[in-house]
Amino acid sequence: MIISVLAAAVAPGAALLAYFYLKDRYAPEPISMVIRMFLAGALVVFPVMVLQRAVVLAFGENPFLFSFVYSAGVEEFFKWFLLYFLIYKHVEFDEPYDGIVYAVAVSLGFATVENVIYSLLDYKSFSQLLFRAFLPVSGHALFGVVMGFYMGKAKFHTGRPLGLLAVSLAFPVFYHGLYDYILIELKRYWIWLIVPLMVFLWARSLWKVNHANSRSPLRAVYSEDEVKLPT
Incomplete structure (x- = not known):
C-alpha cells in the first residue's frame, strides 16, 4: 500500500518534468543538471516547512498573509534563490528556455517531496492523490514556468536585468498566493475560480514555452544544420 501511494505521489512530478524537458527544441540540458536542480528543490522543503511554521506561530494565521507571504512568498523565494545562485550564471544556462527547464525542475522537486509528505500523513483515497496531481503539483510546475521564463529573459537581456x-x-508569488487564497477563503466555491486560474496558467505557460524556444540563440545554428542535411 505504501509503495503504491509513494508511486502515485511521485509520478505527477516526474511526468511534468519530462514533459517540460522534452519541450526544449534546441540543445536539451544535461539530464544530470536537471536532476541536480530537482534534488535541490526537494531538499529545501524541510527548512521551508520549519520556517513557515515558525512564522505562523509568531504572527498568526491571517489568510491573506498566509497565502501571499508565509506560503507563496517563502516557497517561491527559496526556489528563486536556488535558481539564481546555482544555475543563473552556469555555463549550461545558454538559452532562454533553460530558465524554464531548471525552474520547473526546482519547483517539481519541491512539489514532489511535499506531495509525498502529505500523501503519507493524510492519505484518504486515490481521488485525493489525483486532486493533488492536477492542482498543487501542476500548480508548482506552472509557477516554475513563469519564474524560469523571466529569469531566462533576464539572463539574455542586453540591458540591466534587475x-x-x-x-x-514577483509573478510566481502573486499566482501562488492567489491560488492559496482561493482555496483558503472560498471553501465552498473554490472550484469556480481555481479551474479558470489553472486554465489561464496552462495557456500562458505553453505560450511562454514556445516564445522562449523561439528566442533561442541556438535556433539559427540548428536551422542551418537541418538545411545542410543530405536529401
Whole structure:
C-alpha cells in the first residue's frame, strides 16, 4: 500500500518534468543538471516547512498573509534563490528556455517531496492523490514556468536585468498566493475560480514555452544544420 501511494505521489512530478524537458527544441540540458536542480528543490522543503511554521506561530494565521507571504512568498523565494545562485550564471544556462527547464525542475522537486509528505500523513483515497496531481503539483510546475521564463529573459537581456529578475520572483508569488487564497477563503466555491486560474496558467505557460524556444540563440545554428542535411 505504501509503495503504491509513494508511486502515485511521485509520478505527477516526474511526468511534468519530462514533459517540460522534452519541450526544449534546441540543445536539451544535461539530464544530470536537471536532476541536480530537482534534488535541490526537494531538499529545501524541510527548512521551508520549519520556517513557515515558525512564522505562523509568531504572527498568526491571517489568510491573506498566509497565502501571499508565509506560503507563496517563502516557497517561491527559496526556489528563486536556488535558481539564481546555482544555475543563473552556469555555463549550461545558454538559452532562454533553460530558465524554464531548471525552474520547473526546482519547483517539481519541491512539489514532489511535499506531495509525498502529505500523501503519507493524510492519505484518504486515490481521488485525493489525483486532486493533488492536477492542482498543487501542476500548480508548482506552472509557477516554475513563469519564474524560469523571466529569469531566462533576464539572463539574455542586453540591458540591466534587475527588473526582470524582480518580475521572475514577483509573478510566481502573486499566482501562488492567489491560488492559496482561493482555496483558503472560498471553501465552498473554490472550484469556480481555481479551474479558470489553472486554465489561464496552462495557456500562458505553453505560450511562454514556445516564445522562449523561439528566442533561442541556438535556433539559427540548428536551422542551418537541418538545411545542410543530405536529401
